[in-house]
Amino acid sequence: MSTTRSSAKRYAMTVDTRQCVGCKACVLACKAENAVPDGFCRDWISQRLEGTMPDLRLTITSERCNHCDRPPCVSCCPTGASHVHEFGKVVLVDHEKCIGCKACLASCPYGARFIHPDGYADKCTFCIHRVEKGELPACVAVCPTHAMHFGDLDDPGSELNRLLASRRHFALKPDAGTRPRIFYLE
Ligand code: SF4
Ligand code: SF4
Numbered sequence: 001m002s003t004t005r006s007s008a009k010r011y012a013m014t015v016d017t018r019q020c021v022g023c024k025a026c027v028l029a030c031k032a033e034n035a036v037p038d039g040f041c042r043d044w045i046s047q048r049l050e051g052t053m054p055d056l057r058l059t060i061t062s063e064r065c066n067h068c069d070r071p072p073c074v075s076c077c078p079t080g081a082s083h084v085h086e087f088g089k090v091v092l093v094d095h096e097k098c099i100g101c102k103a104c105l106a107s108c109p110y111g112a113r114f115i116h117p118d119g120y121a122d123k124c125t126f127c128i129h130r131v132e133k134g135e136l137p138a139c140v141a142v143c144p145t146h147a148m149h150f151g152d153l154d155d156p157g158s159e160l161n162r163l164l165a166s167r168r169h170f171a172l173k174p175d176a177g178t179r180p181r182i183f184y185l186e
């Protein structure tokens, strides 16, 4: 993965539902890396059971903010605290500008945000502080099955795009119109 500082990138993530075993190492790594307070998480594991007996299928997904291309959390924010950062088009919250009004929590179809005990809206940052240094997000780096890939959606040669071109995939709540940038490989 190339993470050279550039405003041209549009970071995204793939999560391989065949490889994710739901161990929650990503959740714990995120909490440790980002000092996420007790009782809150920036990422979480969901399970979906589909089909009827005996053809049941369990899909496990590691979920977090989708860093949407059309983020309602940004357009609804009255102070400009929620914004699309020039670095990789990552959706972030400026803690100093946030007044904790919760408009963004209400607008997010994914329940990706919470109010930090210090009073501001918080969520996944795509570990921008690590990516800016050329490191992978903590959840991606720690995954024991290498289920997640992080990269530039606008780079046709990225591993991320190779996976998207070669594997069936889905995004969460595509009908919400948010254009999420986390893709689940089937
Ligand atoms: Fe905003 Fe929610 Fe999309 Fe994240 S997932 S960018 S918090 S609307
Ligand atoms: Fe903006 Fe903060 Fe209100 Fe969210 S809680 S809409 S980031 S001011």
Ligand code: SF4
Pocket (backbone or CB within 6 Å): 029, 030, 031, 033, 034, 042, 043, 064, 123, 124, 125, 126, 127, 137, 138, 139, 140
């Ligand atoms: Fe947490 Fe970073 Fe992974 Fe986002 S990218 S879920 S902030 S570890």
